[in-house]
Amino acid sequence: MKLVTQVRYGIRILLDLAMHQSRGVIQMRDIAERQNISLKYLEQLIRPFKKAGFVNSKRGRNGGHSLARSPETITLAQIIMVFEKDQAKQDISRLSEGYSQYQDALITEAWNEAKDAFYQRLEKVTLANLSIGTTKKLWQDSDILIL
Amino acid sequence: MKLVTQVRYGIRILLDLAMHQSRGVIQMRDIAERQNISLKYLEQLIRPFKKAGFVNSKRGRNGGHSLARSPETITLAQIIMVFEKDQAKQDISRLSEGYSQYQDALITEAWNEAKDAFYQRLEKVTLANLSIGTTKKLWQDSDILIL
């Protein structure tokens, strides 16, 4: 259970876009430099965000990317799910001696509910939450942490 | 977020041991046959269970494996954790423009709490829970499901 690179970079990409919203569109080259991500890899990572409607893009000269939704509405859970593989084909466990559909159903149900619990917690963190600390830097200048 | 083979097989191995407890030690060859798992792979999977104190083994002729703890005390969460990799070296995210320790801490905290929520749900399913349905086969002979 590991926070994969795709997600870690994904968060930074969206955060970067969020924090430079005022500039209009942002070029991927700039994000790549600021975030120390290879441009080519970045291009690959931003595609799912476009597809999922988190990011708009404009081609051609003076083109670039921008956030399509407000930072308050984008959560960690959503970002992670953007990179979740299609598991529709989730391999149906073969049954065997002492392992019936009944067992399988119990396990699957628990598994799914556990996943839900996981994502529910991550729904509580939005891009907006994450931005505040940096722009204001309150967290390092004071003992009082204002969120 | 996927139920990996190691875990799916792991559950079956322990369930198999649980359901044949009365016979004393069980040979891996038998488990392999019953559960359709390659003997060699099985040998590899059972090692972590031994290390974690779930399973006892006896070498030599008439040797085999047996459950070291009662099925009521073994949960799905525990089984999954047996196969969790050591993530002590969890790669410390490099900071960058607009990505501070503060952000990193927020994310890490949420992530850890989300994991906890996940495992908490899976603590509720024990090997004993899983065994009942099979040994009694009530679930397929009746409309009333007694758990």
Add this chain to the structure above:
DNA sequence: GTAATATATATTATTTTAATCTATATCAAA
């Protein structure tokens, strides 16, 4: 029409997961 941008697809490299192979240690029974 040309330079700056995104898009698309293919390729390579690395890591993780799954499975097999070979050799060794241990023990019970004959």
Add this chain to the structure above:
DNA sequence: TTTGATATAGATTAAAATAATATATATTAC
């Protein structure tokens, strides 16, 4: 004390997922 049945250990191979790079193409502002 030998022999055969078992577990143990470590190496090897195969397949799949993840991470990263490369090359060629499509759009658009100027």
